[in-house]
Amino acid sequence: MVVITTKKPFEEVLDTLKNINRITIVSCATCAALCQTGGTEGAKEMSEKLKEKGFDITTVVVSEDVCDNRVMMKDLRKIDEELSNTDAILTLACGLGVQSVIKVLKKKHPELPVFTANNTEFIGMTERIGRFYKRCAGCGDCLLNETGGICPITTCAKGLMNGPCGGMVKGKCEVGNYEKDCGWVLIYERLKELGRLDLFSKLRAPRDWSESGHQQEVIFR
Amino acid sequence: MTEQKIYSKVGEALAKGEFVLTGELEPEKTCDLSHTIQEAKEMAPYVHAANVTDSPLAIVTINSLAASHIIQEATGIETVWQLTVRDCNKIGLAGMIMGAEALGINNVLSLCGDHTALGDCPESKPVFDMDSATLIQLVREMVDTGSINGKEIEHPPKMHVGGAANPNADPMEAEILKIGRKAEAGCEFIQTQVVYDLDRTIEFLEGIQKYKVPIFLGIFPMKSYGIAKGFDMFVPGVDVPKEILARWKSVKTDISDKAQQKEAYDQLNYEFFKPFISELKSKNLLAGVHCMAVHYTRIFPKLVDVIKA
Numbered sequence: 001m002v003v004i005t006t007k008k009p010f011e012e013v014l015d016t017l018k019n020i021n022r023i024t025i026v027s028c029a030t031c032a033a034l035c036q037t038g039g040t041e042g043a044k045e046m047s048e049k050l051k052e053k054g055f056d057i058t059t060v061v062v063s064e065d066v067c068d069n070r071v072m073m074k075d076l077r078k079i080d081e082e083l084s085n086t087d088a089i090l091t092l093a094c095g096l097g098v099q100s101v102i103k104v105l106k107k108k109h110p111e112l113p114v115f116t117a118n119n120t121e122f123i124g125m126t127e128r129i130g131r132f133y134k135r136c137a138g139c140g141d142c143l144l145n146e147t148g149g150i151c152p153i154t155t156c157a158k159g160l161m162n163g164p165c166g167g168m169v170k171g172k173c174e175v176g177n178y179e180k181d182c183g184w185v186l187i188y189e190r191l192k193e194l195g196r197l198d199l200f201s202k203l204r205a206p207r208d209w210s211e212s213g214h215q216q217e218v219i220f221r
Numbered sequence: 222m223t224e225q226k227i228y229s230k231v232g233e234a235l236a237k238g239e240f241v242l243t244g245e246l247e248p249e250k251t252c253d254l255s256h257t258i259q260e261a262k263e264m265a266p267y268v269h270a271a272n273v274t275d276s277p278l279a280i281v282t283i284n285s286l287a288a289s290h291i292i293q294e295a296t297g298i299e300t301v302w303q304l305t306v307r308d309c310n311k312i313g314l315a316g317m318i319m320g321a322e323a324l325g326i327n328n329v330l331s332l333c334g335d336h337t338a339l340g341d342c343p344e345s346k347p348v349f350d351m352d353s354a355t356l357i358q359l360v361r362e363m364v365d366t367g368s369i370n371g372k373e374i375e376h377p378p379k380m381h382v383g384g385a386a387n388p389n390a391d392p393m394e395a396e397i398l399k400i401g402r403k404a405e406a407g408c409e410f411i412q413t414q415v416v417y418d419l420d421r422t423i424e425f426l427e428g429i430q431k432y433k434v435p436i437f438l439g440i441f442p443m444k445s446y447g448i449a450k451g452f453d454m455f456v457p458g459v460d461v462p463k464e465i466l467a468r469w470k471s472v473k474t475d476i477s478d479k480a481q482q483k484e485a486y487d488q489l490n491y492e493f494f495k496p497f498i499s500e501l502k503s504k505n506l507l508a509g510v511h512c513m514a515v516h517y518t519r520i521f522p523k524l525v526d527v528i529k530a
């Protein structure tokens with residue numbers, strides 16, 4: 001599993017860094033490295049581009065797990081002095097990474113702004129580097145056991161519980177010019193293969209959003 | 222449909238076993254419905270009811286519930302209010318169903334709706350909180366139990382609910398099983414997508430017979446060669462057979478007089494649909510016909526003849 005990120009347009013990053021001179025880069029060596037939006041390479045590339053635009057790069061940290069508060073705590077402690085001489089942190093990580101850095105720095109450096117150079121797209125399945133697919137949206141009530149292991153939330157453009165809809169033509173979906181497979185036809189074919197069309201015939205209730213609430217958390221200890 | 226539950230002319234016709242003919246009205250991006258009202262007036266003498274579309278292709282039009290009400294008030298025609306699950310969540314949908322009752326709308330067609338990405342506000346959020354099957358279930362819950370989620374509705378809605386089916390769907394079996402879900406949800410009639418392929422239509426309709434839901438066959442009489450060609454090109458998944466296109470084309474090329482052209486087109490539609498529908502009726506596969514051709518109201522007297530046994 002990888003949190004898939006893409007680069008924000010560099011112009012947008014520059015716009016965010018307006019009125020800032022000294023920058024510390026925190027780059028993720030895990031998911032973002034795989035997506036080529038972080039890691040050692042990404043950090044190097046970003047440093048050079050920013051230097052060209054006249055920024056001072058205070059320091060660069062490449063961290064194994066930017067989204068893990070414990071790892072961040074350890075890695076940022078090592079550059080505590082540099083952090084007193086920087087104007088902002090630019091993270092090359094996912095949205096979790098940015099917020100992890102902010103959380104960890106809250107006590108010692110609450111004045112430091114933390115920005116991101118990336119857009120976080122989805123949690124993805126890796127086919128190979130550079131090919132990632134959204135096949136789970138973490139809906140909290142997994143239906144895969146009933147849909148032949150194909151996720152209707154992410155493979156159906158409408159996230160329907162009872163497809164296919166009228167937009168299906170020869171197994172393809174109306175969204176995206178009939179280029180992508182209709183998720184519900186994939187489910188039909190898979191269940192047919194498994195001899196479980198009884199599951200396909202089942203009328204499914206709408207998704208229950210009552211627990212989807214605010215600031216979700218899983219706490220088991 | 223059991224006899225004690227008749228809420229509309231469509232419901233009454235179904236209960237009596239009368240063959241139903243419905244038309245389609247497509248309000249556009251305007252708050253003035255006079256054109257649609259004019260068409261409704263023209264088809265009113267011939268049809269049991271007319272569908273009022275809900276922003277087809279996700280292109281914003283006047284709200285279909287408001288339009289249904291205005292059209293009914295202005296013309297006396299009964300409407301089948303089309304409602305998609307694209308734009309509202311369960312609270313919004315249930316609220317509109319109650320609003321429909323208050324406005325005198327007693328037929329609703331539950332639809333999924335074209336995806337927002339296809340329309341003229343592609344940036345808007347596709348809702349799809351429910352789907353076309355569970356919306357049918359919701360209507361039936363509100364009508365039959367007079368409650369929603371177990372909470373009583375003081376004056377519950379009274380209406381019939383239908384759903385859509387696509388005989389052109391490939392794979393067909395997936396579509397047939399889907400109709401089974403709609404039947405289980407309490408669907409009272411099925412309106413099909415437009416069909417031109419008789420063999421396929423028979424295969425599909427026979428496939429869904431077991432669910433015992435009355436079927437209204439969707440047809441699209443073509444007013445001109447241009448419309449036929451456009452329909453063939455721009456309606457995904459529905460092909461107008463080549464020989465039909467050729468026949469329509471010959472009217473355009475061979476007849477120069479406009480009035481004669483019109484008559485020839487009307488006649489071609491008659492000749493095509495008469496045997497098509499007779500065949501399906503003789504097999505007892507139909508409860509009615511739904512004509513989706515908009516802006517072609519002059520065809521209705523002929524259609525009345527077409528659907529006669």
Ligand code: SF4
Nearest residue numbers: 136137139142143151
């Ligand atoms: S149904 Fe889909 S989105 Fe939900 S948990 Fe399962 S795979 Fe993830």
Ligand code: SF4
Nearest residue numbers: 156163165173182183
């Ligand atoms: S065509 Fe298939 S994948 Fe696309 S929205 Fe409809 S059911 Fe979902």
